[in-house]
Structure formats: C-alpha cells, structure tokens
Amino acid sequence: MASVRKLRLSGLALLVSAPLAFAHAADVLTQHYDNARTGAILDEKVLNTTSVKSQTFGKLWTLFADGQIVAQPLYVSNLTIDTSSNPNVPLTRGTFNAVIIATMHNTIYVYDADNARAEGPGGRTTPLWATWLGKPRGGGKDIDMWSTNDPEWGILGTPVISDDRKTLYAVAWHDDGGKLQYRLHALDLASGLERPPTDIGPGAALGSELCNAGQREFNPCKHKQRAALLLTGGTIYVGFGGDGNRGALFAFDAQTLKQQGPMWSSTPSGSDGGIWQSGQGPAVDQQGNVYLNTGNGSSDGTANFGNSTLKMTRDGQGLAVKDFFTPCNVAFLNSKDLDLGSAGLVLIPDEPPRIVTGGKEGVLYVLDRNNLGKHVGAPNQNAEDCKNTNIVQQVFAFEAMQHGNETHWGNIHGAPVYWRGPDAARIYVWGENSPLKAYKFAQGQLQEVSGPKQSGFRPPFGMPGGMLALSADGDKAGSGIVWAVVPFDGDANQQRGVHGIVLALDAEDVSRSLWTSEQVPGRDSLGLFAKFDPPLAVAGKVFVATYGDDEELRTYRGSDQPRQFPRNYYVAVYGLNPPTPGPRPVVNQTNNDIAVVRVAVTPLNLDKALCSRLDPAGTLDCTEALAMNAQAPSFHRVLFGSTQDLSTCNLVRVTTASRNATLPAATGIGFWSSQAVGANLAAEDSGRFSEKPNLKQVGTATLANGDPAILHQFVGVSNCMIQGTDRLTRLFKPYMRFDDTANGRIVQNWDVSLNYQIQGPDTQFDHSGQVLRP
Numbered sequence: 001m002a003s004v005r006k007l008r009l010s011g012l013a014l015l016v017s018a019p020l021a022f023a024h025a026a027d028v029l030t031q032h033y034d035n036a037r038t039g040a041i042l043d044e045k046v047l048n049t050t051s052v053k054s055q056t057f058g059k060l061w062t063l064f065a066d067g068q069i070v071a072q073p074l075y076v077s078n079l080t081i082d083t084s085s086n087p088n089v090p091l092t093r094g095t096f097n098a099v100i101i102a103t104m105h106n107t108i109y110v111y112d113a114d115n116a117r118a119e120g121p122g123g124r125t126t127p128l129w130a131t132w133l134g135k136p137r138g139g140g141k142d143i144d145m146w147s148t149n150d151p152e153w154g155i156l157g158t159p160v161i162s163d164d165r166k167t168l169y170a171v172a173w174h175d176d177g178g179k180l181q182y183r184l185h186a187l188d189l190a191s192g193l194e195r196p197p198t199d200i201g202p203g204a205a206l207g208s209e210l211c212n213a214g215q216r217e218f219n220p221c222k223h224k225q226r227a228a229l230l231l232t233g234g235t236i237y238v239g240f241g242g243d244g245n246r247g248a249l250f251a252f253d254a255q256t257l258k259q260q261g262p263m264w265s266s267t268p269s270g271s272d273g274g275i276w277q278s279g280q281g282p283a284v285d286q287q288g289n290v291y292l293n294t295g296n297g298s299s300d301g302t303a304n305f306g307n308s309t310l311k312m313t314r315d316g317q318g319l320a321v322k323d324f325f326t327p328c329n330v331a332f333l334n335s336k337d338l339d340l341g342s343a344g345l346v347l348i349p350d351e352p353p354r355i356v357t358g359g360k361e362g363v364l365y366v367l368d369r370n371n372l373g374k375h376v377g378a379p380n381q382n383a384e385d386c387k388n389t390n391i392v393q394q395v396f397a398f399e400a401m402q403h404g405n406e407t408h409w410g411n412i413h414g415a416p417v418y419w420r421g422p423d424a425a426r427i428y429v430w431g432e433n434s435p436l437k438a439y440k441f442a443q444g445q446l447q448e449v450s451g452p453k454q455s456g457f458r459p460p461f462g463m464p465g466g467m468l469a470l471s472a473d474g475d476k477a478g479s480g481i482v483w484a485v486v487p488f489d490g491d492a493n494q495q496r497g498v499h500g501i502v503l504a505l506d507a508e509d510v511s512r513s514l515w516t517s518e519q520v521p522g523r524d525s526l527g528l529f530a531k532f533d534p535p536l537a538v539a540g541k542v543f544v545a546t547y548g549d550d551e552e553l554r555t556y557r558g559s560d561q562p563r564q565f566p567r568n569y570y571v572a573v574y575g576l577n578p579p580t581p582g583p584r585p586v587v588n589q590t591n592n593d594i595a596v597v598r599v600a601v602t603p604l605n606l607d608k609a610l611c612s613r614l615d616p617a618g619t620l621d622c623t624e625a626l627a628m629n630a631q632a633p634s635f636h637r638v639l640f641g642s643t644q645d646l647s648t649c650n651l652v653r654v655t656t657a658s659r660n661a662t663l664p665a666a667t668g669i670g671f672w673s674s675q676a677v678g679a680n681l682a683a684e685d686s687g688r689f690s691e692k693p694n695l696k697q698v699g700t701a702t703l704a705n706g707d708p709a710i711l712h713q714f715v716g717v718s719n720c721m722i723q724g725t726d727r728l729t730r731l732f733k734p735y736m737r738f739d740d741t742a743n744g745r746i747v748q749n750w751d752v753s754l755n756y757q758i759q760g761p762d763t764q765f766d767h768s769g770q771v772l773r774p
Contacts, residue, residue: 026539027165028075030281031228031470032415036347037283039417039428039534044471046540048479049512051576052504054519054585058578061116062122062570067105067136068149069530069545070279071158072228073571074100075113075538076165079189081128086191089129096128099536099543100161101571106154106172106369108187113541115574129192137180137562142211143243145224147495147556148531149224151565158228158279160236162254165189169236169254171200171225180211180220184238184257192452198257200238200250215272215770217265219245225272226532227344228281233288235314235703244275247294247341249275249282249319261318266305270298273306273341278413278464279532280344285353285369289313289322293357295341296334299326301375305432307333307340309357309365311372314414325367326375328386333361335382336409342609350425352444354392356418361411362398362431366445367391395449396750398431398465408432413464414532421508422477428510429467430484434458438482438510455484455510457503460492464531470507471537480507481514483535485544488518489674490553492531495501496562497553500529502544502574513699517574519585526572541575554618564617584745591749592670592703593662593736595663596756597655597711598766603715604649605629608640618642623688626651626715631694635714635732636673637686645658650761656734657701657771660708662749666736668692669712670748672755673732689737690714702773716756730758 011489032039080099083089106737109127111117120126130346137149141748167186174181182200185353187193201218212220218240229241230256240248247266248540252259266273274295275282282292290312297306307330311323327333338360345357353369363387369371378386388394398410410431417428418441427446430436436455459466466486473479482505490498498647502524517524528547536543548566557563606629611622622638635654640646656669670689699711718730735750757763 001727012120020619021052022585026075027077028536029161030231031072031160033278033569035230035232035284036349037280037415038346038419039351039415039468040419040470040472041103041538042472044473044479044540046621047481047537047542049481049506049514050475052481053484053515054515057504057515057576058520058524058574059517060573060575060578061098061102061118063109063111064120065101065103065109065569065571066107067103067154067569068547069103069250069569070149070156070533071102071570072225072279072533073536073543073545074159074161075536076100076161076189077178077539079165081110081190083129083191086129086193088131089192091233092128097539098128098732099571100159100168101545102155102159102170102430103155103569104134104149104152104154107131108133108159108168108170108192108200110189110192111194113539114473131181131187131192131194133172133185133194136417137175137248141559143224143428147561148492148496150562153742154225155730156224156279157238158281160229161189161232162231167254169229170229171238173225182220182225184236184252186257195257198259198621201263207260215245217246217268218248218263219318222492223248224276226276226279227292228279228388230282230290232290234286237282237290239275239282239292241276241285242272242295242297244272245274246271247273247297247306249292249334251314251319256395264319266294267298268303270304270306272301273297275306276341277415278342280415281345285347291345291347291355293341293343293345293359297335297338299330299375300445300766301326307348307370309340309345309367310353311369311529322426323372324374325372325391327365328376328378330375330389332384333359338409343412344721346416346418346427348441350420352443356416356427357396358412358416358429358431359365360409360411361630362396362400362412364395364397364416364427364429364439364446365391365411366393384674393445397429397437398434408433408461408677411463411465414467414534417468417482419470419472419507420475421472421480422475423508428468428470428482428505428507429724430468430486432463432465434465435462436466436468436482436484436505436510453510455503456513457486457516459486459488461491462487463493463607467532467534469534469537472507477508481505481537482507483528483537483542484500484508485533485535489528492529494553495553497551498529499576500526500544500546502526502535502542523578524574527570531605541573544572544574546570546572561725586748588735588750589738590752591660593666593749593773594734595657595703595751595753596734597657597701597768597771599655599756599758599764600653601650601718601758601764602653604646604651606646608646611640614639626717628714632713632715633690633694634688634716635671635734636688636716638717644720646674647718648719649717650719651765652716652718652730652758654716654732655698656712656714657703657709658712658736659703661708662736663710665738666692667739669695669734669736671714671732671734673716673730676729676731687732704771704773706773719761727760731755
C-alpha cells in the first residue's frame with residue numbers, strides 16, 4: 001500500500017492563488033447528501049441527460065489512497081487551505097473545491113476536486129494534505145468470515161463535517177499494541193491538524209480478554225462502526241453493529257468531544273440488534289428526532305428493539321426510544337438472517353411526513369413519522385408472510401429467488417433515494433438479483449407498485465444490489481440522473497476481486513441508460529467494487545470509491561485469507577471532457593445475422609507449457625495456445641492458474657451460421673462470454689472479437705428463412721473442476737460487428753436467442769434443425 005509517511009516527506013509544496021470565483025458552491029458535508037438521507041443533490045448545473053454520454057463523459061483521473069475506501073467521499077467548495085501550522089504535511093496554501101476521502105488504513109485525505117495534481121512519484125495524484133490517525137485493527141475471521149475487507153479495519157463509517165465547514169469528525173478503529181480501541185477524531189479542514197481525540201467505550205482499559213467475551217453492550221474488539229456519523233444540534237451520533245454483540249449508539253458533544261449521557265443499547269436484556277445500515281447514517285427530522293434501523297435481534301417493544309425502525313430522542317436520562325416499528329414477521333426475519341437493518345431510511349421531505357425503508361427481505365415499508373406503528377404480531381409468530389396493517393404501506397419490491405436448493409432473498413442494502421421530478425416524485429431502490437426499480441410516490445404512498453419502471457441492466461447474482469445517488473437541477477426536466485454502482489462480475493459478499501460498474505440512468509425513465517463505465521472500458525472502467533459505498537455526484541463530477549485497481553476473483557473459505565492485495569487504492573473521478581477521446585459508441589441490437597448451429601464438447605488436450613505467463617502470481621494465458629492447438633479462433637480469453645489441473649476441463653467447439661448478405665459488410669464476429677459457479681458469475685466479460693480474415697470457415701448452409709449462410713467454428717473451455725465438486729459453467733452469445741462510419745458508431749447485431757450455456761461435461765447440442773434448412 002502507499003505510505004503516508006513517504007507522501008509527507010516528498011517535499012512538495014502547493015502555493016496556489018485563489019481563483020476569482022468558482023462555478024459551483026455545492027457542499028456535501030454528510031453521507032447521502034443531507035440529514036434526511038434523501039440521496040439527492042439538487043443544484044447540479046453541469047451533468048444532465050444530454051451532457052452525460054460516452055462521447056463527452058468519462059474518467060478524468062484517480063485520487064490515490066493507502067487502503068480500501070469504505071466511507072463515502074465528502075465535498076467542500078471554496079475551502080481555504082493553509083498547512084503552514086502543520087509540520088507533518090507539505091506546505092499548501094490556496095482556495096479549492098475539495099473532496100475528502102477516508103480509508104481503512106486510518107488516513108484522511110483532502111484532494112483538489114478540480115485538478116489531478118499528478119506531482120507524486122510515478123505521476124500519482126497528491127493530496128492537499130493527508131493525516132494518519134494511527135494503526136488500524138488487523139483483519140480477521142472473527143469479524144470478516146469472507147475476508148472481503150482484509151488486511152485492516154480503520155475508518156468504516158462516513159465522517160461528517162461541521163456546518164461551518166471547519167471541522168471533520170471521524171471514528172477510527174485502532175490497534176494500541178494489541179489492545180483494540182475506537183476513537184472519535186476531530187480534524188481542522190484547513191490544516192489537517194487534529195484536536196485530542198476521545199476514546200469510545202471502555203476499550204483498551206479492559207484488555208484483550210474482552211475480545212473473547214460473550215454478548216456485550218460494547219466490545220471494541222468486535223463491534224463495527226459502519227453506519228455514517230450524524231451531526232445535528234451540536235451532537236455527533238455514532239452507531240455500532242453487532243457481530244454477536246448488542247447494537248450501540250453513542251452521543252458526543254461536537255465542541256468538546258465528550259460523551260453525552262450513557263451509551264444506548266438496542267437490546268440491553270437481549271441479544272444482537274446491530275446498527276449498521278450498510279453504511280447509511282441515522283437520519284434526523286426538524287424537531288431533532290433521530291431515526292435508524294436495527295438488525296436481527298431480540299424484540300419486545302419495551303426494552304429490546306432488534307429488527308426495528310426507531311424514532312429516538314434525548315431526555316434527561318440520555319437516549320430513549322420515542323416510537324418504533326417492528327415487522328409482524330420479525331420471528332421469521334430473525335430465523336433467516338433477514339435484517340431490517342441492512343438498509344437505512346429516507347425521511348421524505350414533502351407532506352405528509354413519511355419514512356421509506358426496507359431490508360433483506362426485499363420489502364419496502366412506508367411509515368408515518370408521527371405514528372410508526374409499533375408491532376402487531378402475526379397470528380402465527382413464525383409466519384413468513386403477514387400484513388402490517390398498522391403502517392401506511394408495504395410492498396414486496398424484490399422477490400425471493402430459488403438457486404439450487406437455497407432461497408435467496410432480494411436484499412436491500414444502503415438506502416432508497418428520493419427525488420421530486422418535473423412529472424412526479426419517485427423512490428429509487430436496487431435490491432439483489434434484480435434491476436433497479438423506480439416507484440412513483442404520491443399522497444404519501446408508493447404508486448403503480450405492480451409495474452414500476454426498471455433499469456435494463458441487471459447485475460450478476462449475489463450481494464449487495466446497487467448503491468445509489470441522484471443529481472438534478474431542482475425539478476428541471478432532463479436534469480435528473482440516477483447514479484448507481486453495482487457488481488459487474490461476482491458476489492461482493494463472499495468474493496474478493498469483484499469489479500464494479502458505474503451507471504448513469506435517466507431519473508425520469510430509468511429504463512433509459514445514458515452511460516456506463518463499460519461502454520469505453522479502456523478509459524472508464526472503475527476497478528474493484530466498494531461494497532456499500534454510493535457514488536458522490538457534485539459540481540459536475542462523480543467520485544466513486546473502490547477497493548483497489550485489480551485482484552484475483554476468489555472466495556476465501558474457512559481459515560483461508562488473502563496474501564496479495566491490489567497495487568493501487570483510489571477514488572475514480574468522472575466528468576465531462578475526459579482527457580483522451582474514447583472510441584466510437586457501440587450500438588447493440590438483436591438481429592438474425594448470426595446464430596449458433598451446434599456445440600460439441602470433448603476432453604481438453606492442452607499442454608500448459610505452450611501458454612504464456614501473465615503475471616508474477618503465475619496466471620497463464622492460454623488463449624492463443626488453445627487456438628493453435630484446436631485450429632480455430634478462441635471465442636473467449638482462456639486463463640488458468642499455474643497449478644490448475646486441466647484434465648477435468650473440456651474443449652468446446654461452437655459452430656455459427658452467418659448470413660451471406662450481411663457478412664461482406666461486417667468487420668468480424670465476436671462473443672460475450674462468462675463463467676459461473678452455482679449460477680454466480682465468476683468472471684467478467686471475457687469474450688473475444690475475431691476479425692473477418694481470422695475466421696475459420698467450415699462450410700456453407702441455408703438458413704431456415706432461405707438466406708444463404710457461411711458456417712464458422714470457434715473454440716473455448718468449460719467444465720473445469722474447482723472447489724471439490726463444483727464445475728465452471730460456460731455462458732456465451734455471438735454477435736456480428738459492423739463499422740458504421742457514416743453515423744460515427746459501431747453496430748453489433750446479436751444472436752436473437754438467449755445466452756447459451758455449457759453446464760457439465762456431457763452438455764452439447766445441435767440446433768441445425770431449427771436454424772438451417774435440411
């Protein structure tokens with residue numbers, strides 16, 4: 001990882017004169033834009049449904065960091081920087097639009113949001129200042145069973161900035177010589193200097209034996225501070241999740257950092273009930289009431305409030321529950337690990353006063369802020385389905401799906417987003433195994449619930465769905481854009497190395513895609529998906545956090561932990577006029593120009609000695625070796641680990657039929673291809689394009705409609721054995737490509753059939769009877 005100390009000793013100095021004026025005056029001082037957690041910024045003048053397209057919008061640069069970025073970046077416009085009083089950072093003076101980044105290595109960075117400032121070693125971007133808060137907690141299976149956040153845990157929850165824009169508050173997880181401790185830190189935004197921090201809870205004073213203790217109100221060895229901080233009325237609220245411990249909420253004075261009253265526990269005489277909300281912060285209304293969701297846990301409606309939506313206030317005794325809602329099927333939710341607390345909530349800024357929230361069951365709840373509904377149990381306490389007659393509305397937004405012998409629920413993580421557009425108000429939400437859905441919202445309820453607008457893109461099977469934000473110029477038509485980050489090639493809950501994709505969708509019609517980071521992948525690809533981190537769209541740019549640049553896609557089971565990590569961690573910055581023009585846009589459409597005729601599967605006979613070594617880890621690229629050995633172009637990239645046993649793999653020969661009438665104008669034939677394990681995508685699009693001179697013709701034929709056709713053959717690999725009894729399934733689909741120079745675009749005509757699948761060593765088929773004439 002990059003060293004903050006090396007950065008400080010670089011001797012760089014930035015003496016920058018302040019510009020006369022800034023084009024934007026937007027500020028994002030807290031997670032999801034505001035304390036109502038609407039997820040929408042409404043003063044965006046640059047980005048709109050016309051300006052955001054692949055020809056003019058893309059990746060500008062990256063802002064480097066020293067660890068995974070789990071917290072959402074923040075933004076301060078016209079920030080005056082003067083680090084002359086801070087001996088630990090280079091001298092920087094000037095006024096900047098600034099973006100603030102917090103990392104799992106416990107470092108706070110303040111970057112110039114409008115300039116890459118690539119002045120560091122190797123041309124790396126350098127911050128205006130960076131402050132390291134101390135050694136983070138090391139990763140471990142006790143808090144991370146899949147090792148997705150190894151090697152360390154530092155700042156998880158999104159920090160918060162004071163309204164006067166002078167102070168940043170962050171909670172960091174520390175390792176004090178083997179004793180673990182959380183601390184609340186306050187940093188001066190102008191200089192990076194820190195005030196004396198405050199220890200949270202008993203911490204290191206109790207020693208390492210605390211790590212092995214049972215359920216506790218607060219355990220600094222196991223609790224996770226994932227929920228964003230909330231600052232309201234001079235008080236900072238800090239929530240902690242369970243992982244086998246009770247949910248906890250602290251309140252601190254923003255001026256003195258002293259704890260205000262005793263810690264509040266969600267289940268003081270019960271168990272669990274963590275406050276995590278996939279990183280979403282607690283919300284607050286104009287009267288100062290604080291709202292949050294809790295995870296699985298004990299629930300009795302008097303002292304214990306697991307799996308509930310809570311309205312909280314401060315009284316003379318500290319924090320107290322003023323009202324609550326607990327679903328009627330809470331016993332079922334607890335039994336299936338279906339936290340209501342997997343998502344945060346949105347306080348609808350319009351009348352009547354409503355809350356919209358959801359959880360792992362895939363249900364959206366609409367609650368009355370003046371009467372949350374408390375708990376009305378089902379006649380059968382273990383019932384899976386029941387009607388909450390005590391609330392405004394419930395909608396099953398994301399249905400459960402069967403995969404193999406397991407039921408997978410349409411988990412909602414993060415939070416919904418709310419925007420009142422020119423034609424209607426809408427709630428946007430993206431659960432697992434589904435497209436994004438946009439529900440109209442009127443008279444305090446979700447409308448047209450049986451047929452909401454949906455995005456065309458659906459991420460691969462698995463967690464966590466989509467992380468959302470929205471930018472617009474008020475309610476102006478054509479200004480609203482939904483920004484989403486979703487997994488591109490795996491399950492981010494169980495796998496490391498999952499890449500992300502950024503999407504821009506028309507907020508008035510989410511079925512209309514404006515741009516994605518994979519349209520021009522060489523320029524715009526994101527990197528590794530940051531699991532619960534929504535994009536930050538502000539002042540003409542979009543800042544997207546990552547878990548790094550690249551890493552092997554892999555599941556770490558049992559005691560297995562990663563030993564190699566990404567070379568670079570960063571925030572990707574997207575905006576108008578990227579520095580290098582991308583290639584022409586690609587238009588995809590279905591057409592009968594090409595079809596798969598047959599697939600034959602035989603044992604793979606390939607000598608790995610003929611393959612080329614791809615990286616120091618020993619990955620072998622056998623794409624060209626397979627093509628030479630099989631005497632046909634490979635339709636996908638063929639990669640193997642150096643120790644992988646190829647004897648279980650199969651050679652796949654695919655025969656396609658291409659229309660004679662269109663083939664002369666085509667530039668070649670390409671494929672989309674991917675792998676899957678147990679229906680989970682296990683690789684990004686590894687399909688390859690073969691130019692026309694490289695195609696292997698194996699015959700001629702007549703299509704079913706009477707058009708003459710040419711038969712071509714392609715080869716690939718499938719059914720390799722992994723993880724004991726699992727085999728890799730090969731998915732693919734061909735297209736014919738055309739160079740449409742007159743319209744400045746590339747056209748890809750895809751096979752009209754659904755994706756083809758090779759699942760198991762005996763899977764082969766012959767569709768010549770349907771595709772060709774006898």
